[in-house]
Amino acid sequence: MGSLSPWPERLSSNKKRAIQELAQGQEFTTQLQILLHKPSEEGVSLLAMELAQKILRSFNQTISLLSSVDSAEVSKNQATSNDDSPCCDDRRSENSSESRKRPASKDRRGRYKRKRDAQTWTVVSATTEDGHAWRKYGQKEILNSKQPRSYFRCTRKYDQGCRATKQVQRMEDDPQMYQTTYSGTHTCTHLFKAPQIIKDSESWESQMVTSGDSKIPSKQHHHHLNPTTAPNVKQESKEETTPSDLTDLDSIMWKDIMAGAFEYSSEPGMVSDYGNAVYNVYPCIEITSRNFGLDFEIKPVEFENDFEFDESDV
DNA sequence: ATAATTTGACCAGA
């Protein structure tokens, strides 16, 4: 229990190792990209960035392949589970026009079906910023853990039916570090959003966590770092920024990114076609700061049979 | 005004 979900059992340990290594390389490359994007000599950094992107894409591809389960297993899963329509799970409109009217109605809180084995991966980092826009939807005290765990979903969940989620928790023995467990692939696309970023420049050390189940030891020190207001946290803005809005460099980057995305990914609505490996590569990227850069990160990929909601009662 | 977060209720699995 006090642990975040580890790698799927079915992966051989060698495979796991490989994935971890790649993921680490991926992480480092991302950091390099961010670094390089800080305006300086454009010529050089531009080339370097393109290179970093290619490397990243390569990592993503490999991780994706290694992460995917056997086609046999997949089809088994899909056979037994009448796969729901992945897209647009609009069952409530955020909270706007709905008005806060719903008194005697039954409280549907918590009425859901848990997701079946969606793949997850865990990252430890000094920052929770990852280039995606997240919306916090919960926080929990975890048994034997001093630090609460926060739950986030993609801001595009109702917009575009994106099902990516993540859990963030401060490390017990180093509250400056965050352990983030990602789950589900971003299926949202073309997000030219410009969230106001807060991030300072913390050291970007991060590494993949491997231990599926470290017994988080309970230490005795108290740090009152409000985990709720922790760094990360996005912000979604309503106006979509178009590429023309970006600097030249950004435009170029973007073109490249989107090229990659279209080359490898399937459309949001077509996610049901997970045969063998999945090739979504640049899901839900987000430009987090016009001032100093493309703070995007590309995540490994996986298939996912997500949860559905219980319709059994009104 | 709308949008994001907080927080306790609710639920699924172990």
Add this chain to the structure above:
DNA sequence: TCTGGTCAAATTAT
């Protein structure tokens, strides 16, 4: 049961 993940009303931020 108990624990952790999610929902949604209430609260706070923008």
